[in-house]
Amino acid sequence: MNKVIGINEAVKMIKSGCTIMISGFMAVKSPEALIDLMIKNNIKNLTVIANDSAVPGKGIGKLITHRCVKKLIASHIGLNPETGRQMNAGELEVELIPQGTLAERIRCGGAGLGGFLTPTGIGTSVEEGKQKLTVNGAEYLLEFPLRADVAIIKGSVVDTLGNVFYKGTTQNFSLVMAMAADLVIVEAEEIVQPGELKAEYVMTPGIFVDYIVGAEM
Amino acid sequence: MNKVIGINEAVKMIKSGCTIMISGFMAVKSPEALIDLMIKNNIKNLTVIANDSAVPGKGIGKLITHRCVKKLIASHIGLNPETGRQMNAGELEVELIPQGTLAERIRCGGAGLGGFLTPTGIGTSVEEGKQKLTVNGAEYLLEFPLRADVAIIKGSVVDTLGNVFYKGTTQNFSLVMAMAADLVIVEAEEIVQPGELKAEYVMTPGIFVDYIVGAEM
Amino acid sequence: MGFNAKEMIARRVAEELQDGYVVNLGIGLPSMVANYIPEGMSVTLQSENGILGMGALCAEGEEDENIINAGNQFVHIQKGASFFDSATSFAMIRGGHIHLTVLGALQVDEQGNIASHIIPGSMVPGMGGAMDLLAGANRVIVAMLHTAKGEPKIVKKCTLPLTARGKVDLIVTEKAVIAVTPEGLVLKEIMPGSSVEDILQHTEADLIIRDGLAE
Amino acid sequence: MGFNAKEMIARRVAEELQDGYVVNLGIGLPSMVANYIPEGMSVTLQSENGILGMGALCAEGEEDENIINAGNQFVHIQKGASFFDSATSFAMIRGGHIHLTVLGALQVDEQGNIASHIIPGSMVPGMGGAMDLLAGANRVIVAMLHTAKGEPKIVKKCTLPLTARGKVDLIVTEKAVIAVTPEGLVLKEIMPGSSVEDILQHTEADLIIRDGLAE
Numbered sequence: 001m002n003k004v005i006g007i008n009e010a011v012k013m014i015k016s017g018c019t020i021m022i023s024g025f026m027a028v029k030s031p032e033a034l035i036d037l038m039i040k041n042n043i044k045n046l047t048v049i050a051n052d053s054a055v056p057g058k059g060i061g062k063l064i065t066h067r068c069v070k071k072l073i074a075s076h077i078g079l080n081p082e083t084g085r086q087m088n089a090g091e092l093e094v095e096l097i098p099q100g101t102l103a104e105r106i107r108c109g110g111a112g113l114g115g116f117l118t119p120t121g122i123g124t125s126v127e128e129g130k131q132k133l134t135v136n137g138a139e140y141l142l143e144f145p146l147r148a149d150v151a152i153i154k155g156s157v158v159d160t161l162g163n164v165f166y167k168g169t170t171q172n173f174s175l176v177m178a179m180a181a182d183l184v185i186v187e188a189e190e191i192v193q194p195g196e197l198k199a200e201y202v203m204t205p206g207i208f209v210d211y212i213v214g215a216e217m
Numbered sequence: 218m219n220k221v222i223g224i225n226e227a228v229k230m231i232k233s234g235c236t237i238m239i240s241g242f243m244a245v246k247s248p249e250a251l252i253d254l255m256i257k258n259n260i261k262n263l264t265v266i267a268n269d270s271a272v273p274g275k276g277i278g279k280l281i282t283h284r285c286v287k288k289l290i291a292s293h294i295g296l297n298p299e300t301g302r303q304m305n306a307g308e309l310e311v312e313l314i315p316q317g318t319l320a321e322r323i324r325c326g327g328a329g330l331g332g333f334l335t336p337t338g339i340g341t342s343v344e345e346g347k348q349k350l351t352v353n354g355a356e357y358l359l360e361f362p363l364r365a366d367v368a369i370i371k372g373s374v375v376d377t378l379g380n381v382f383y384k385g386t387t388q389n390f391s392l393v394m395a396m397a398a399d400l401v402i403v404e405a406e407e408i409v410q411p412g413e414l415k416a417e418y419v420m421t422p423g424i425f426v427d428y429i430v431g432a433e434m
Numbered sequence: 435m436g437f438n439a440k441e442m443i444a445r446r447v448a449e450e451l452q453d454g455y456v457v458n459l460g461i462g463l464p465s466m467v468a469n470y471i472p473e474g475m476s477v478t479l480q481s482e483n484g485i486l487g488m489g490a491l492c493a494e495g496e497e498d499e500n501i502i503n504a505g506n507q508f509v510h511i512q513k514g515a516s517f518f519d520s521a522t523s524f525a526m527i528r529g530g531h532i533h534l535t536v537l538g539a540l541q542v543d544e545q546g547n548i549a550s551h552i553i554p555g556s557m558v559p560g561m562g563g564a565m566d567l568l569a570g571a572n573r574v575i576v577a578m579l580h581t582a583k584g585e586p587k588i589v590k591k592c593t594l595p596l597t598a599r600g601k602v603d604l605i606v607t608e609k610a611v612i613a614v615t616p617e618g619l620v621l622k623e624i625m626p627g628s629s630v631e632d633i634l635q636h637t638e639a640d641l642i643i644r645d646g647l648a649e
Numbered sequence: 650m651g652f653n654a655k656e657m658i659a660r661r662v663a664e665e666l667q668d669g670y671v672v673n674l675g676i677g678l679p680s681m682v683a684n685y686i687p688e689g690m691s692v693t694l695q696s697e698n699g700i701l702g703m704g705a706l707c708a709e710g711e712e713d714e715n716i717i718n719a720g721n722q723f724v725h726i727q728k729g730a731s732f733f734d735s736a737t738s739f740a741m742i743r744g745g746h747i748h749l750t751v752l753g754a755l756q757v758d759e760q761g762n763i764a765s766h767i768i769p770g771s772m773v774p775g776m777g778g779a780m781d782l783l784a785g786a787n788r789v790i791v792a793m794l795h796t797a798k799g800e801p802k803i804v805k806k807c808t809l810p811l812t813a814r815g816k817v818d819l820i821v822t823e824k825a826v827i828a829v830t831p832e833g834l835v836l837k838e839i840m841p842g843s844s845v846e847d848i849l850q851h852t853e854a855d856l857i858i859r860d861g862l863a864e
Binding site: 218324327328329330376377378380396411412414416417419422423424425 | 668669671691693695700701702726727728729730731732733737739740741742743744745746784785
Binding site for chain 1: 810
């Protein structure tokens with residue numbers, strides 16, 4: 001089960017109009033090669049689920065600038081003025097979700113759960129349209145799972161079975177996103193043979209990964 | 218912040234009548250030294266939350282045999298006939314919970330969530346007394362968080378700040394239990410200095426651990 | 435006969451495997467399916483206590499004290515295996531990432547209901563991971579002996595407490611292979627040494643028998 | 650004055666730290682508190698993108714491309730640090746494992762309500778992790794300048810959209826230290842260079858002034 005394929009082949013599976021989760025936090029460690037090829041291939045009308053919209057010229061910021069994104073579901077867009085501009089101009093729909101709720105909703109989508117109760121957002125506009133439940137005297141919002149057609153994820157060390165190790169802070173949303181999409185493509189900084197990653201060090205088990213591409217085009 | 222203390226001092230913090238989570242799966246890698254000293258100190262009337270009741274003479278099995286347990290909340294008791302005997306004789310209260318629901322309820326307790334919706338147990342007696350919600354046409358049970366006064370956990374390699382690495386399959390319930398108890402004591406097979414565990418290899422961050430004891434008495 | 439029957443069942447279940455499958459095998463008879471994975475086929479075994487890529491059982495002296503399967507047996511792991519915690523393991527299981535689970539049962543009925551975890555008043559081992567596996571696996575095969583002490587285990591309606599409602603896809607016994615369909619139970623194959631009469635005699639549930647039945 | 654005011658605030662907030670605290674510092678002014686952790690005190694910094702044991706900002710040339718904080722800055726990590734994913738990070742945060750969070754604000758009001766993430770029609774950066782931190786941290790200190798363009802930020806009732814309801818415990822500005830209590834806002838300390846009159850003039854909210862006020 002060698003899951004390594006060419007990047008051209010991988011990007012052909014990503015269709016205009018799909019919902020796509022993209023790993024990375026701010027400007028660090030998004031799958032840049034996949035994003036570049038998506039832009040080159042003119043993939044448009046995406047619904048992007050990500051922590052943020054990065055900065056102009058990096059990661060998701062490139063997709064925003066090239067107007068590939070129809071809707072963005074994220075927790076923070078403050079570092080990319082172009083996202084705010086497109087939003088205010090009515091060119092881009094933005095749905096802002098608290099970061100912890102976003103992570104948990106994606107986990108929920110991958111874990112087969114129907115929803116969860118969180119205290120986050122109680123007393124704020126995040127409440128709007130949501131069911132509130134009281135448990136042991138405390139109020140919670142009922143939040144629902146998020147899933148996507150595709151997830152593209154940057155991995156530091158990846159074996160050919162799809163087991164992924166992330167260096168430093170690059171885990172962030174990758175773990176939950178890999179669980180919550182129908183098609184998961186990992187862009188690897190380094191590809192190794194099965195057994196080279198110790199079983200205890202695997203952060204995303206290969207079961208969650210469909211295809212692996214190298215970071216070079 | 219050296220969290221290493223003597224095992225006698227640690228066990229003094231565990232009181233009769235408390236609710237205690239205990240790591241381990243079947244007969245493998247429970248905190249045996251802590252359990253032995255709990256028995257020696259005659260700690261009784263415990264409510265134990267664990268995956269199972271091990272086998273007689275090992276781990277939680279010893280607490281059962283010594284009648285330290287008033288109530289057991291677990292997913293499986295089949296390998297310990299004494300648990301079944303005490304239950305049938307009305308000497309021990311046993312609450313059986315599906316394994317995935319048990320893990321998720323404990324995670325919920327540690328993660329500040331008020332509950333979650335699971336498909337597990339729909340159409341079975343697990344439904345009894347529980348609220349059912351329908352999300353996107355599918356039925357789910359609303360399950361609530363589990364917390365404990367104390368968690369005792371076996372760790373393979375532990376630094377003095379409480380960062381824990383688990384070998385092999387010994388992670389099982391340890392990760393979620395360490396999050397969900399007011400007092401967390403880790404019994405370490407090997408204690409190392411901060412920095413010896415690579416930051417990426419830490420499975421239970423030290424923030425979740427209060428005290429560390431060596432495995433030797 | 436008991437042993438050969440179980441071997442026959444495990445061998446037949448293994449024919450349902452497909453390349454690339456991730457499979458969780460229950461304790462006992464289902465675990466024997468691992469011995470019959472077709473040569474050259476890539477099947478990854480998941481164990482709900484936290485292994486993906488489980489290998490064979492350890493012979494005496496080979497045990498690693500930190501590596502067991504969900505049945506409390508010491509096991510090897512394959513190259514490219516991974517370990518994870520119980521919350522992640524059941525996220526995998528409930529989240530539909532397991533292609534197939536093979537489980538034993540006390541009873542299965544015409545609606546695909548299964549009772550496998552409790553005989554009130556006598557056997558109460560607990561459901562372990564079975565309810566989650568039944569809720570989440572893409573496909574559920576029940577592997578069991580056709581009868582228990584001569585009594586049919588494939589029944590019109592389960593009388594024992596259910597472990598899951600309507601989740602069984604296929605039943606494999608030493609007598610028959612039976613598919614659960616919206617129309618009811620369909621007899622798909624007669625196992626060597628059995629016959630339609632033998633099967634009907636030992637089955638309480640109604641069986642739909644179609645033309646072209648494999649014998 | 651702006652810089653010195655912020656430094657003064659950060660220094661005063663640092664006096665609230667205790668040995669063994671795990672602390673999450675917001676972007677901007679709050680992050681400056683890290684510079685004033687008392688000598689010999691063990692304080693662990695959490696960054697919600699997945700670090701426990703965050704160290705100082707990296708000087709140019711010291712950056713590890715894989716290690717940033719939640720403010721997109723390259724940082725060092727301390728000995729004994731750990732990395733984890735976002736779901737685990739917010740389990741920590743919501744689950745009450747963070748002793749203290751220090752956040753900036755646009756407005757704070759008499760009920761301890763805080764508005765910090767949006768000015769409708771002009772500034773919509775998103776709430777990031779702020780709402781989770783406010784929901785879950787054991788103690789919340791707002792560190793901010795007393796006014797914005799001369800307008801009071803400590804108000805009777807927030808007019809901007811709330812980031813959390815009733816979650817603020819203490820407000821530290823360059824003019825005052827103010828505690829949120831069930832009775833209302835209590836003026837605890839007058840900062841050097843300010844006075845009760847100065848504070849009252851620049852505060853819209855009612856302040857309770859008790860005997861023995863620290864000046």
